[in-house]
Amino acid sequence: MNKNTKIILPLFITVVFVGGILLGNLLNFQDNSFSGSSPKRQKLNRLISFIDKEYVDEVNTDSIVDLTVTSILENLDPHSAYISKQEYDYVQDNMRGDFVGIGISFYTIKDTIAVIRTLEKGPGEQAGLEAGDRILYADAIPLFGNNMSSDSITELLKGPANSKVNLKVKRLGENDLMNFEINRGLVPLKSVDAGYMLNDTLGYVKINRFAESTYSEFKAKLEEFATPEMKSVILDLRNNGGGFLKQATLILDEFIADGKLLLFTKNKNGDLKETYATDFGSYEDQNLYVFIDEKSASASEIVAGAIQDNDRGTIIGRRSFGKGLVQREMNLGDGSAVRLTVARYYTPTGRSIQRPYEQGNTEAYYSSYMERYTNGELLSKDSITTDDSLRYETPKGKVVYGGGGIIPDIFVSRNASQDIQDIKFMYEGGVMDRFIFNLLDEDRAFYNALSESEFLERRLITEAVLDRFTRYLGDYDLNYNFGSSSYYLKKHLEATMAKQLFGSDLAEKISNENDPYINRLLRSEKSLAKD
Template sequence: MFKKRSYLLPLILAATLAAGIYIGGNLNYSDTGEKLFSTNSEKDKLNRLIDYIEYEYVDDVNTDSIVDVTVNNILEKLDPHSVYIPKQQIEQVADNMKGDFVGVGISFRMYRDSLVVIRPIVGGPSKVAGIRSGDRILIANKDTLYGRGLRSDEIVDILKGDKNTNVDMSIYRPIEDKTIQLKIKRSEVPLRSVDATFLIKDSIGYIRVNRFAESTYDEFKASLLALELGGANKLILDLRDNPGGYLGIAEAMADEFLEDGKLILFTKNKSGAINKAFATKKGSFEDEDIYILINEKSASASEIIAGAVQDNDRGIIVGRRSFGKGLVQREMSLGDGSAVRLTVSRYYTPTGRSIQRSYDNGTKDYYNQFYKRYENGELRSADSIKVDDSLVYKTPKGKIVYGGGGIIPDVFVPLGSSQMDGWVNTLMDSGFMSFYVFEYLDSHRDLYNDLTSDEFQQTVFIDDQTVDDFIYYADEKGLKIDLDPYREDLKLHIKAILAEQLYDENIKQQILSQDDPMIEAVLHLIEEQIAPEEVADH
C-alpha cells in the first residue's frame, strides 16, 4: 500500500483549494482608488496600499507597524484572503473571472515535445476551422512549436493575441498521416463556468458550476431554462470544489430560488454600515425543489447560495461542511499593473450568522485547519464536526444552524463513501489518470471517431484488460497503491475521462453521476419525499 496515504489527500486538497480561493475571491465593488491616487511610481505603491488599508479595510489596523514590510507580508498580517496579484498574473486572473479570452481555443498538452490538441473548445475558432482532437500543431505563424521544450505558458503566449488577427498553422494529423495548413482567426473563446447540465431523471435536473465569473449567471440561467423546458421541477445544484467568485453573481443565482423580499445576505463594513440584498420577483424556480451539493472545497459565493437556501428553509444542503469564507474583497489597482484584493467587509447569512473561520493564528494555521478536517475524522463522520454552541441560529421554521466556520449540510455524505476510497479518487482527479487516458486514446482514436456522445455512453464499456493496463501503468510510474479492489470504479472513471477528452465535461459528469453518493443521497430524499424541515429526522 502507499505509505504516504495519511497526508497525501489533504496535501492535494489544500493545494488545489488555496489556488482556487486565490482566483475566486468575492468581488463586489469597482475600483475607485484611481480617483484618489494618480501617481504611478514604485515609491507610491506602498503608500497607496497603506491608504487603502487605513480607510477601507474592515478592521482597525496599526499601519505604522507594517509600513516597512513587503506587500505580501503586509497582506499576510491582515487575513488569508487579502492577496496581492502581480502584474504578470493580472491578465490570466481577469480572463478567468471574465469568462472568456481572445485566442484560438484549444485544450492541449505537451507530449513527447509536441503540442497535441486534446480537443478544440466548443465556441472557439479552432473548432470552426476544423482542428481535431489528436492533431499536432507544428508551426504557428512561423514559430516552431515542437522540439523546443516549450512550457505551457510560452505556448499560450504564442497562440493568444489581438482579436481578429490570424494564426497560420501547420498541423500533422496522425490518424490520416498527413500535414495540413489552416488559417485561424483569433476570437473570443468561452471559459465556461457551468460544467454540466442534464436531466438525471425525467423531472430531476442537474447543474454543476465551477466558479462565479461574469458569465456564470447567464450560463446558469440558460441551463436552468433548458432543464425546465425538458420537464425538470427539481434541481440538484452542484457547488462542490467551487471556490467562489463575484458576490453579485451569487446573489443573482440565489434570487432564482427565493421569493420576492426574502433576504439573501447582508454585508457589514469597517464603519458598521450594513448593506442587505433581497430576492426579487424575477426568480423562475421559486416554487420547485432545490438540493445544493457542497464539500470542504466549496467556498465564498458557493457558501452564500447554500446559506441563503438553508436559512430560508428553501431547500436541502447535501454533502460535507463547506470551507468557511465569509469575507468580501475589492480589487484595487496599485498603479503599476499589479493589484491587491483587500477585504472590505464581512457577509452574513439571512439568519445573521457569519461562516468565516477564525484566522487569529495566521494564514498558515488557517489553511492547516483544512488538514485537520481529514485528520480528525470530520470528512468521514458527521459526529466529528465541532460546532460552537454559542453560535446557534434558527431558521424561520425552527431548524438549528451554526455560525463560526462553514455551512454544515442538512444531510451529511462522508468522503470515500463510494466503493472507491476518497484519497484514491483524489489521485485520479489530480491528472494522473487523465494522462493515461490521453496516451491510450492517442493510440486508439479510430475506435471512437465516428461515435456520437450518446452512442459512446450506451455502447462503450471499459474491459478488464484496460484496467490491467492502467494498474500496470500506475505501477511503472511509481504509484505504489493496491488498485485491484477498485476495478469497477476504475472502469467508470476511465470511461468518464475518456468522454471528457473526446467530447466535453458535460458527458464526463453524466457518466460519473451514475455512481455519485451525494446524488444518490438526493435521489433517496426525493423518493422518500423528505422536506427541508424534516431532514434532521432522517
C-alpha cells in the same frame, strides 16, 4: 513521500487557492489616504530608493516591492492577496469566463503540442482542428523542441480578437502537413460543467465557480434541458471555491421569493449593505437541493446559507470551507493588483460563517482546515464542533450555526476507502487525462468517429484497460491494487474519456452514476419534498 501524502499535498494547494477566491465586485479602487505626502509612504519610498542607489550588489527593486506588499498582506487576514503582473491576466481570464485565443486544450508530448480537444464553439473547432492533432508551426514559428514553455506557446496562440494565426498541423494518418488559418476569437471558459435531467422530474446543474458568465450559462443550461415535468433542481456546488457575489445572488434570485433577504455585508464602520430577492425568479416553485463539501467556499456558501436560512431547500453534504470575507480589488498601476478584505458577509439569520483566524498566521489557518481530514469530521456529522453562542434559528425553527462554514441539513460522509479517495483525486487532478489521451491516440479515427450513444454502448474501459492504467501508474512509482474499487476506477476512466471526446456534460453523467450524494437524495426525496 508516501501515497497518502501525495494525495493530501495537492489537496492543500487546492484549498489555498480556494481561500483566495475573490468575493465582491471588481473595482478600480482609489483612495487618497495614502498620498505622496503620507509619512508612511515616504518611509517606504526612502528605504527602496536607498537600496536602489547604495546597496553593494545589484538588486531588483521591483521584486523587493512585491515582497513588501506580500508581507504586508500576509499580516492581515488569510484572504487578502497580492496578484503579480505575471499572474493577473490568467486570474482575470478565469473570472471573466472567456479569453481571446483559438480554443484548444493541449499537452506537450515528446516536445510537440498535441490537441487534447477543441473547446465547443471555439475558433479551433470551427476551423476543423481535431483531438490528437499535433501543431508544429504558428505563423511559421516552430512550436516543437525543448526550448518552448507552455506559457510561450500559449502567448503565440493567443492574440487580439479577429486576428489571424496560420497553423501547420500533423494529423495521424495523413502524410502531409495540414494548413489551418484561424481567426482568433472569444473562447468560453465554462463555469457550468453540466446540466441534465437525472430522471423525469429531477434536474441537475454542476457549477465549478462563479465567473462573470455563470448566471447566463446557468440560465441557458436550464432552458436547454429542463422539461415541464421538472419538479426539483439540484445545484451541485461541490469543489466550488467561489467567485463573484453578483453571480451568486442572481442565481439565488431564481429560487427565492421576492423581498426575501439573501445576505448582508458589514464593513469596518458598521455600514450594512443588504441584498434582497426580486420578483424575477423562474424556479421558485421547484424543490431545491444544494450539494456542498469541504471545498465549497465563499460565493458557494452564500448560496447555501441563503437557501438554508430562508427554509427554501435542503443542503446536502459536508461542512463547507468557512470563508465569509469580502475582497475588493485595487489596481497597483503596473499590471499587478491587491485584493483587500473590506467587509464581512452574513447570512439572512445574521450568522457569519468565516472560520476564526489569527492575524498574520495564515499557516495556522490552513492547518486547522486540514485537521478535518484527521479528526473524523468528514466521516461523521457528530464530529463537527459547534458553538452555542453562535446558534441561530431560521423562520421555521431550524437550528443553524455560524463560526465556520455551512453545516448541511443532510450529512454525506467522505468515503473511508483510501483507494476510492485516490481514484477521485486522480480524476479531479488530471492524473487520468494523459493515460486516456495516449489510449485515444492509438486509434484516433475510430474514437473521433464515435457518437455519444455508440460510446456508451461499447463500454470501452475494459479489464485490460484497467490493467494498463495500473501499470501506467507503476511507471511513476505509484503502486496500487484497486481490487474492490475497480468499478469506481472504471467509471472515472470512462468519464475522463468522455470528457476528451464529448465534453463535460457526458463526463458528469458518467461520474455521477452511483454518486453517494445523489443516491442519498433519491432515497429521501419524497419525504424532503413534503417538508
